[in-house]
Amino acid sequence: xxxxxxxxxxxxxxxxxxxxxxxxxxxxxxxxxxxxxxxxxxxxxxxxxxxxxxxxxxxxxxxxxxxxxxxxxxxxxxxxxxxxxxxxxxxxxxxxxxxxxxxxxxxxxxxxxxxxxxxxxxxxxxxxxxxxxxxxxxxxxxxxxxxxxxxxxxxxxxxxxxxxxxxxxxxxxxxxxxxxxxxxxxxxxxxxxxxxxxxxxxxxxxxxxxxxxxxxxxxxxxxxxxxxxxxxxxxxxxxxxxxxxxxxxxxxxxxxxxxxxxxxxxxxxxxxxxxxxxxxxxxxxxxxxxxxxxxxxxxxxxxxxxxxxxxxxxxxxxxxxxxxxxxxxxxxxxxxxxxxxxxxxxxxxxxxxxxxxxxxxxxxxxxxxxxxxxxxxxxxxxxxxxxxxxxxxxxxxxxxxxxxxxxxxxxxxxxxxxxxxxxxxxxxxxxxxxxxxxxxxxxxxxxxxxxxxxxxxxxxxxxxxxxxxx
Ligand code: SF4
Ligand code: SF4
Numbered sequence: 490x491x492x493x494x495x496x497x498x499x500x501x502x503x504x505x506x507x508x509x510x511x512x513x514x515x516x517x518x519x520x521x522x523x524x525x526x527x528x529x530x531x532x533x534x535x536x537x538x539x540x541x542x543x544x545x546x547x548x549x550x551x552x553x554x555x556x557x558x559x560x561x562x563x564x565x566x567x568x569x570x571x572x573x574x575x576x577x578x579x580x581x582x583x584x585x586x587x588x589x590x591x592x593x594x595x596x597x598x599x600x601x602x603x604x605x606x607x608x609x610x611x612x613x614x615x616x617x618x619x620x621x622x623x624x625x626x627x628x629x630x631x632x633x634x635x636x637x638x639x640x641x642x643x644x645x646x647x648x649x650x651x652x653x654x655x656x657x658x659x660x661x662x663x664x665x666x667x668x669x670x671x672x673x674x675x676x677x678x679x680x681x682x683x684x685x686x687x688x689x690x691x692x693x694x695x696x697x698x699x700x701x702x703x704x705x706x707x708x709x710x711x712x713x714x715x716x717x718x719x720x721x722x723x724x725x726x727x728x729x730x731x732x733x734x735x736x737x738x739x740x741x742x743x744x745x746x747x748x749x750x751x752x753x754x755x756x757x758x759x760x761x762x763x764x765x766x767x768x769x770x771x772x773x774x775x776x777x778x779x780x781x782x783x784x785x786x787x788x789x790x791x792x793x794x795x796x797x798x799x800x801x802x803x804x805x806x807x808x809x810x811x812x813x814x815x816x817x818x819x820x821x822x823x824x825x826x827x828x829x830x831x832x833x834x835x836x837x838x839x840x841x842x843x844x845x846x847x848x849x850x851x852x853x854x855x856x857x858x859x860x861x862x863x864x865x866x867x868x869x870x871x872x873x874x875x876x877x878x879x880x881x882x883x884x885x886x887x888x889x890x891x892x893x894x895x896x897x898x899x900x901x902x903x904x905x906x907x908x909x910x911x912x913x914x915x916x917x918x919x920x921x922x923x924x925x926x927x928x929x930x931x932x933x934x935x936x937x938x939x940x941x942x943x944x945x946x947x948x949x950x951x952x953x954x955x956x957x958x959x
Pocket of ligand 2: 736754755756758759761762772789792802
């Protein structure tokens with residue numbers, strides 16, 4: 490009998506290597522002109538100017554904006570915030586958060602596109618890149634070329650500008666925490682403290698890496714805002730959208746032949762993708778990577794202008810409008826965030842205006858409740874701490890209420906310099922004849938000697954042995 494040949498089956502399963510890491514492609518952003526680019530440039534220059542110039546302003550013989558961590562005082566022009574003002578600072582942060590939500594409900598990620606530090610610095614670095622290496626096509630060609638003197642010179646120029654921007658950013662940042670003039674003075678001798686050195690190095694490297702290399706990766710993978718922004722969107726949120734009804738079917742034709750006549754307005758030129766700093770195609774719809782920079786609007790408008798077609802194939806539009814419905818500005822979520830912003834701003838404004846420029850802290854001696862000095866005299870001890878949170882020196886007076894006759898051992902007149910604190914032990918001696926109960930409620934009033942504009946009171950108790958108070 491003839492043997493039927495059998496197929497040899499390899500019992501060993503073949504190994505399949507799946508690369509879970511997709512290398513990101515380098516994005517070469519094309520230059521473009523337009524309304525939104527101008528708007529973003531104005532915002533960027535204002536923000537960069539404010540960031541780099543603010544630490545150089547002075548106010549009352551000190552840096553106008555200084556976060557003095559060792560002294561635990563935050564100076565912002567005429568205001569000084571102390572750790573006790575933490576609630577106020579938290580309120581400010583909550584206000585900014587609600588403002589961000591409000592803007593997002595209205596116009597999507599406008600914050601990301603126009604004012605986020607990552608976007609502003611990335612565009613600053615992209616400007617340096619174009620300055621040193623030329624247009625998009627020149628940069629693509631340059632990167633493909635082997636190293637030459639010209640390539641080396643261009644790369645060196647680009648990295649030198651990036652380093653200068655990164656270093657200036659780091660110095661300025663540290664200058665908000667250490668007086669910037671002192672910091673610059675230390676540069677000549679490189680005489681920085683360990684923390685200054687660490688933060689200067691950290692911020693230089695972080696700025697260089699984030700804005701020079703990581704760019705859109707920060708927005709895509711590191712920024713939490715990109716992930717939860719869509720929760721705040723509704724069908725009336727203005728988002729950057731491609732008008733599919735007008736643009737499709739897309740095609741490269743001239744629109745002059747019969748076949749071309751059936752095509753939509755999108756000539757599939759790819760300009761909207763080439764100008765996009767995160768490398769996405771807006772024609773694929775809303776994507777979480779989109780930072781709402783509006784570059785694709787400007788890019789597409791340039792194309793439409795050349796073709797003699799109306800602008801706005803890519804534009805700010807709402808989901809409702811694109812579907813043919815009406816745009817509603819006033820809707821519950823928008824009003825809710827708006828009301829919250831106004832309410833928090835009013836509350837913070839009121840708190841700032843009614844803010845007492847002193848802080849009083851009074852603690853009873855917890856170790857010894859009272860001392861019996863004999864002949865019916867009882868002594869209680871208190872620790873008083875008064876801080877002057879203003880920029881002016883103050884003379885304050887401490888007065889006691891709740892007991893009519895007493896001996897106050899301590900300084901009732903307190904002279905405190907600006908942003909200074911005085912502390913003292915107070916001993917209060919009272920005869921038991923003056924007391925109605927073993928526990929007497931008292932208040933220490935701390936007020937300015939000139940007028941009653943500054944006044945703060947602290948409640949406490951005077952304790953005496955129960956057997957001696959009748
Ligand atoms: S798609 Fe790209 S270019 Fe258009 S707004 Fe979003 S991030 Fe900017
Ligand atoms: S730039 Fe405008 S016309 Fe060109 S591909 Fe993009 S949407 Fe189409």
